[in-house]
Amino acid sequence: MVRVQAADFDPGAELAALRLGKSQIGALASFVGLVRELNDGAGVSELTLEHYPGMTEKALEEIIAEARRRWTLIEVLLIHRVGRLLPTDQIVLVAVASAHRGEAFAACEFIMDYLKTRAPFWKREVTAAGARWVEARLADEQAAERWRD
Amino acid sequence: MVLKILYFASLRETLGQGSEQLDLPPGVTDVASLRCFLAARGDQWQALATVRNLRCAVNQEMVRFDSPIRAGDEVAFFPPVTGG
Numbered sequence: 573m574v575r576v577q578a579a580d581f582d583p584g585a586e587l588a589a590l591r592l593g594k595s596q597i598g599a600l601a602s603f604v605g606l607v608r609e610l611n612d613g614a615g616v617s618e619l620t621l622e623h624y625p626g627m628t629e630k631a632l633e634e635i636i637a638e639a640r641r642r643w644t645l646i647e648v649l650l651i652h653r654v655g656r657l658l659p660t661d662q663i664v665l666v667a668v669a670s671a672h673r674g675e676a677f678a679a680c681e682f683i684m685d686y687l688k689t690r691a692p693f694w695k696r697e698v699t700a701a702g703a704r705w706v707e708a709r710l711a712d713e714q715a716a717e718r719w720r721d
Numbered sequence: 722m723v724l725k726i727l728y729f730a731s732l733r734e735t736l737g738q739g740s741e742q743l744d745l746p747p748g749v750t751d752v753a754s755l756r757c758f759l760a761a762r763g764d765q766w767q768a769l770a771t772v773r774n775l776r777c778a779v780n781q782e783m784v785r786f787d788s789p790i791r792a793g794d795e796v797a798f799f800p801p802v803t804g805g
Contacts, residue, residue, distance in 0.1 A: 605805050621804065622730055624797060627781035652804065664805055684805060690783065692797075693804025694730035705731040708774070708801030 573648070574632040576623065578655040583665055590647050590667055597646050601676035602667040603684055609659035611706070614699040621654045621663070624692035628652075635686045639668075642682065643675040650683065652693065682719050689716040722749070722792040726759070729799035732775075735768045752777050753786040755796060774801050 575581075583604055591597050607619050636648045647669040657663065666683050670676040695706040722745045733739045749758050756777075760770035769775070778797040779788055790796060 623804070624727070624729055624778070624781070624799070627778055627797070630781050631783075688805040689802065691804050692729065692778070692799065692802055694800065695803045696730070705734075705800070706803045708803055 573650070574629055574636065575649075575651045576625075576628050576632070576654060577651065578653060580653070580662060581651050581665055583662075583667075586649060586651070586665060587667055590649050591669055594646060594669070596671060597669045598671045599673040599676040600667065600669045601673070601680040602665065603680050604662055605664040605684075607657050607659050607661045607663060611697060614701060616659060616697045616699055618698045619657045619659075619661075620696045620698075621652075621657065622694045622696065623652075623654050627692050631691045632687065635683055635690060638686065639679045639683050643670065643679045645670050645675060645679055648679070648683070650687075652687075652691070654693070685712070685715045685719060688712040722747075722790075724755075724790065724792070725795045726755075727795065727797040729797065731800050732768065732772065732798055735772075736765055749790070751787055751789050752779065752784060752796065755790060756786065756798070769798065772800070775799075776801060 587600060587602060591600055609616055632650055645668055649667040651665040653663055666680050668676045668680045689712055696703060697706055724745060725742050727740045728736050749755050756769055760767050776799050777784055777786060779790060780795050
């Protein structure tokens with residue numbers, strides 16, 4: 573399931589709902605991405621996430637479909653926020669439920685690595701020196717490359 | 722051939738607009754020739770030719786610049802993504 577929303581989310585409630593009544597789940601791995609107050613050596617006072625409505629949802633669904641082709645997964649949830657955020661705010665939640673931990677850990681990391689390089693989101697941050705668009709990082713590209721067959 | 726073209730993030734700011742609808746001449750048949758056509762309009766549009774690591778999507782799927790375009794397509798240009 574994919575949700576792109578401005579509103580915050582409650583990871584505990586989301587994880588509880590994801591596994592409710594599914595006794596075949598033996599592992600539930602999750603990741604929460606947060607707004608850091610420091611990026612590239614500058615203090616960040618706010619962050620705005622722009623996206624490409626329509627394509628964003630398709631890209632995220634495709635990333636989850638690819639994860640399901642690679643691992644046996646019981647449930648996958650991906651929530652990504654858009655709009656204006658502040659330091660310490662939650663940005664993204666990925667939760668993966670499977671029978672055993674190996675699939676859940678791997679798929680969770682895979683989904684985040686692919687999201688970072690394939691989903692059409694862009695971060696614009698405000699620092700003391702003014703507003704700037706966040707540059708894509710080579711490390712993110714390399715992290716996604718690891719999963720190439 | 723009429724197309725809808727979208728621009729996002731820093732590119733949208735540089736170009737001063739987020740979308741446009743254009744009737745293109747016959748020679749514009751793929752993303753690369755569309756990019757050249759748009760950049761040739763001069764002024765801020767030259768950014769489309771010079772910007773590093775430009776990305777493109779046709780009908781909301783990321784594609785390479787040699788991908789064909791057809792009437793009614795939705796083409797988007799944007800910088801590398803930075804979500805998550």
